[in-house]
Amino acid sequence: MARQATGAAKREAVAEVVRDDKFNARRIELAEAALETLGELGFARTSLREIAQNSAFTHGVFHYYFSDKLDLICCCVRHYKAKCVTRYDEVVATATSRDELTEGFLAKLAATLQNEARMHRLWYDLRSQAMFEAAFRKDVLEIDKSLEAMIWRIASRYAELGNKRPASSPAALYALFDGLFQGALLKHLAGDKAAIAELLDEVRRLLPTVC
Amino acid sequence: MARQATGAAKREAVAEVVRDDKFNARRIELAEAALETLGELGFARTSLREIAQNSAFTHGVFHYYFSDKLDLICCCVRHYKAKCVTRYDEVVATATSRDELTEGFLAKLAATLQNEARMHRLWYDLRSQAMFEAAFRKDVLEIDKSLEAMIWRIASRYAELGNKRPASSPAALYALFDGLFQGALLKHLAGDKAAIAELLDEVRRLLPTVC
DNA sequence: TTTTTACCTTGACAAGTGTCAAGTTCCGGG
DNA sequence: CCCGGAACTTGACACTTGTCAAGGTAAAAA
Numbered sequence: 001m002a003r004q005a006t007g008a009a010k011r012e013a014v015a016e017v018v019r020d021d022k023f024n025a026r027r028i029e030l031a032e033a034a035l036e037t038l039g040e041l042g043f044a045r046t047s048l049r050e051i052a053q054n055s056a057f058t059h060g061v062f063h064y065y066f067s068d069k070l071d072l073i074c075c076c077v078r079h080y081k082a083k084c085v086t087r088y089d090e091v092v093a094t095a096t097s098r099d100e101l102t103e104g105f106l107a108k109l110a111a112t113l114q115n116e117a118r119m120h121r122l123w124y125d126l127r128s129q130a131m132f133e134a135a136f137r138k139d140v141l142e143i144d145k146s147l148e149a150m151i152w153r154i155a156s157r158y159a160e161l162g163n164k165r166p167a168s169s170p171a172a173l174y175a176l177f178d179g180l181f182q183g184a185l186l187k188h189l190a191g192d193k194a195a196i197a198e199l200l201d202e203v204r205r206l207l208p209t210v211c
Numbered sequence: 212m213a214r215q216a217t218g219a220a221k222r223e224a225v226a227e228v229v230r231d232d233k234f235n236a237r238r239i240e241l242a243e244a245a246l247e248t249l250g251e252l253g254f255a256r257t258s259l260r261e262i263a264q265n266s267a268f269t270h271g272v273f274h275y276y277f278s279d280k281l282d283l284i285c286c287c288v289r290h291y292k293a294k295c296v297t298r299y300d301e302v303v304a305t306a307t308s309r310d311e312l313t314e315g316f317l318a319k320l321a322a323t324l325q326n327e328a329r330m331h332r333l334w335y336d337l338r339s340q341a342m343f344e345a346a347f348r349k350d351v352l353e354i355d356k357s358l359e360a361m362i363w364r365i366a367s368r369y370a371e372l373g374n375k376r377p378a379s380s381p382a383a384l385y386a387l388f389d390g391l392f393q394g395a396l397l398k399h400l401a402g403d404k405a406a407i408a409e410l411l412d413e414v415r416r417l418l419p420t421v422c
Numbered sequence: 423t424t425t426t427t428a429c430c431t432t433g434a435c436a437a438g439t440g441t442c443a444a445g446t447t448c449c450g451g452g
Numbered sequence: 453c454c455c456g457g458a459a460c461t462t463g464a465c466a467c468t469t470g471t472c473a474a475g476g477t478a479a480a481a482a
Contacts, residue, residue: 026459041343044255044343047439047440048441049439058460059440060461060462061459061460063442064459064460121342121343124338125342125343127335128332128335128336128338128339129255130401131253131332131335131396131400132255132256134401137397140397144394171409172413172417174390174394175386175388175389175390175391176383177390178390179385179386179387179388179390180382180383180386182386182390183386186338186341186342186348186351186355189348190345190348206379206383209378209379258469258470259471260470268430269431269432270470271430271472272430272431275429275430279470
């Protein structure tokens with residue numbers, strides 16, 4: 001009888017975990033769909049209904065899976081992060097010379113600026129929103145840290161390949177690259193065809209001087 | 212008769228100029244009032260009615276002086292710019308040594324971060340909005356250029372006072388300082404008491420290495 | 423004084439918003 | 453097979469939004 005009870009309890013617990021996994025998987029599905037519209041319209045102009053219309057879901061589902069709009073957006077941001085911070089890891093891991101690392105880094109940089117401009121502008125939008133909306137701050141600060149670490153990994157490896165050490169702090173390096181990227185993104189979105197090339201030139205020139 | 216006609220025409224022209232001046236003065240008054248609310252709530256959550264309620268005006272006046280919401284916001288941004296880009300001019304003009312320039316610059320930096328945080332976050336908000344809303348781009352890009360020039364004036368003078376030349380491009384320098392400022396602003400708004408001090412330290416350390 | 427004009431107020435409208443409760447469908451366990 | 457609950461849809465709610473037209477007021481022009 002005790003065994004039966006434990007068995008039943010265990011089965012119930014397992015079932016709950018499975019349900020939770022399904023629940024979370026669905027949340028991510030919905031977040032991914034929401035990211036499409038958010039990237040298109042930005043935080044200010046995106047409504048739950050618009051998100052739903054641009055997806056295979058009805059607007060009610062979003063309320064079923066998220067307690068409110070902020071909850072949804074936060075989930076989107078967190079999901080976005082996971083994809084983002086590993087972008088250059090492979091390049092860092094496989095490059096065997098400074099040139100190789102430089103070219104690999106620049107290639108990825110140009111590609112993501114070209115192909116994922118909408119996701120990047122959404123990130124800058126949300127980071128700005130975090131200055132107004134306290135609910136965003138924790139997630140945004142965490143992502144910012146991860147991005148800083150990502151840049152630091154690249155710079156460290158680059159320095160290492162030249163038997164040097166990075167010349168600035170992680171914060172300054174991140175500020176520099178993030179600032180350049182943000183500027184290039186805005187110019188690129190404004191139709192400036194040379195924006196990406198200029199960013200690459202600038203970074204190529206800068207790398208040897210900061211590491 | 213001809214004289215009379217010219218006289219009348221002249222008077223009319225003068226009257227029109229006066230009217231235009233009054234009109235523009237009123238627009239700026241309204242824009243200034245709007246900036247209060249925009250700085251408080253951000254672009255996304257600010258409505259014309261809310262702007263009106265937090266001011267001495269009724270919501271109809273805004274529609275009388277601005278063709279639509281974007282027109283109002285653009286006017287706000289342009290007005291904001293004029294105030295912003297001259298912040299460090301006096302320090303640059305009067306400093307007679309590197310130390311003097313550094314301390315003057317850092318003092319202004321700390322003060323504006325402390326006292327005008329709401330205006331600064333609004334700027335970052337609007338710059339992000341420009342990535343979505345084409346109507347903002349022209350003004351935003353222009354302000355960005357002015358800010359870059361502002362930083363460049365500081366760096367040039369700093370280098371000059373040490374008989375050196377700036378070690379990076381205007382774009383890279385602006386990206387660096389803007390990135391650091393943005394990060395410090397976010398941390399400051401998130402309640403990080405050390406954010407401002409850390410920014411000052413970082414800039415103090417950085418200045419001699421980039422100029 | 424009368425009339426016109428600029429300036430501003432008020433109230434209304436339609437469209438859109440987040441939220442949620444009431445239903446419907448569907449599937450797994452009994 | 454059936455039934456209970458999870459998953460989802462639908463429609464409605466209270467509210468806010470940008471926009472604008474109709475009206476009023478006071479100062480300037482005639």
